[in-house]
Amino acid sequence: MWSYLKPKFEKKDGINAIIDFGNLTWLTLSNADPMEGQLAVLGTQRTRLALNGFKLDNHVYATLILLALPPSFESIKTHFLDGLEKADDIKLDTVTARVIEKDQRVCAEASVNSVAGQQLQPR
Secondary structure, three states, X not given: XXXXXXXXXXXXXXXXXXXXXXXHHOOOOXXXXXXXXXXXXXXXXXXXXXXXXXXXXXXXXXXXXXXXXXXXXXXXXXXXHOOOOOHHHOOHHHHHHHHHHHXXXXXXXXXXXXXXXXXXXXX
């Protein structure tokens, strides 16, 4: 049933696809929100683009993610881009895992520091 209904009612609009593509290529990720959620939104946008003829290979999409990272993630960007011989050597799964892992580690450290700071304050 889904395979019948999807093509019939799915929104396919060329101008929206071009705008989505532009948004994706000018993207900047932020430290303000969890990276996992931001990457999920990007994944949805990538799927929508593919439905409208803008198919991004995994290494191209991974490269867009790396280029969109905020300055605090510079070490991850450097890790993947330094010494890179072929662009298609960048693996999407590895990039997203590293980004999410670092984000979770930073959030956990901030949480521990916040709790420690609260415990040191006199009541």
